[in-house]
Amino acid sequence: MKRLAVVAALVALSACAEAPMRATGDLGLVVERADGALQLVETSHNTRLSRVSGLGDLSHASVVYSRDERYAFVFGRDGGLSKVDMLSGRVVGRVMQSGNSIGGAISQDGRLVAVANYTPGGVRVFDTDTLEMVADIPALGADGQTSKVVGLEDAPGNRFVFSLYDSGEIWLADLKDPKKPAIRKFTGIGKQPYDALVTEDGRYYMAGLFGEDGIAMVDLWNPEAGVRRILDHYGKGQQPLPVYKMPHLEGWAASGTQAFLPAIGRHEVLVVDTTTWREVGRIAVAGQPVFAMLRPDGRQMWVNFALPDNGKVQVIDVPSLSVVKTIEPGPGVLHMEFTPRGERVWLSSRDADHVTVWDTETLEQVAELPASKPSGIFFTARAHRIGL
């Protein structure tokens, strides 16, 4: 084994010597969910650089980046945690850490990567250098049952926050000493938290509830205050529509004092005042929103939808809260990602087997890249964002 490793290192070294120098700040990964593969792309010229395969079941896969933007950590559905070198385009580490997982997060100091698991329910934490497990946190709920874990996010102070889907809890895990995670539990937060986000400043953790209308929020500056419920009964008196795809809350952002959230089971985006956390408006859209993502400058919001409206994307002008354009980039739009400063947005169209790149000012398409059943798009700039 040792000899092999030395040979591998030599090969890698000689490869480095020949390859031109390259930085990673304009790189990204596109998940090809059906093939268990990733496309390594760059956003300066909208091109594909290489393809990385052998990552297992990538349905619902997500990616976080090391603080130097050199490595991607890929969370697969089958419990696989893979470490991908963005320069060589190779898988440099991989562990099968559970039977079924849903996503993960990287710690503030970049030393820990945590994975949220469905089976067995809980969170496992790994060393980002070695992928050795350093902590195992089973999600035994207050009801005595093991719960699926969703909405795992990083927070300042080397903390991770996550929600227990089955028992309706939020757990705040402090991993300053990774071997002894200190866990604060919030119980009775509401029925079936399905996803969550941490605000850009790292202050608030918000879990969307599926089993009832509303959001459970924890102020991470003041966790003693407990969970606060916001946007309760936003759908009061209305029959919600069948939800063919769960909304995703990550990618949420505030523009000034307004924040935007996909309403579950409704053709609406909710507008929230972040000083009072009250709903101040709703924007009617073409379908049930899945992602409602703000351009980095907060001037525009792009929204994609669940079945049967998943071929459309709408662009909303934030100052007027109005839809300014509806585009159809190809059927089965699953995800979108803005370039770091927002002049372009990449959209994945699963059923068209392509990714399209759009100019966010002219709202015209500027490039199209073939991709096999593309889903998530993740650019390396996420490395420096809290909650991504």
Next chain:
Amino acid sequence: MKAAVIPGLFLVGATALGAASVSAAPIPAPARQEQLRALVTQDCGSCHGMTRKGGLGSPLLAENLAGIGDEALVATILDGRPGTPMPPWRALLSEDDALWIVHHLKGEMP
């Protein structure tokens, strides 16, 4: 279930026509089957896993469904499971579509 009361000759005939269903329900056209296959893999797969080993939704492998009657599974697909994220698919799928999906999941249809 119904196989027991359907004459063997009919079954042979149906198989020869390329239809392996044991029920008398019309089978979706090949193009529709293609759409349904994609729907099961991609859209059902979002919650149940593309390999059907489960996720937010329960596993849908043939072995998981073997003991459950076709009618109950068709009802689950068309009417959903209240109190869970499983939505009613009636607006997008017909009864024949749902029955075909059940047979497909059980491994009785390619």
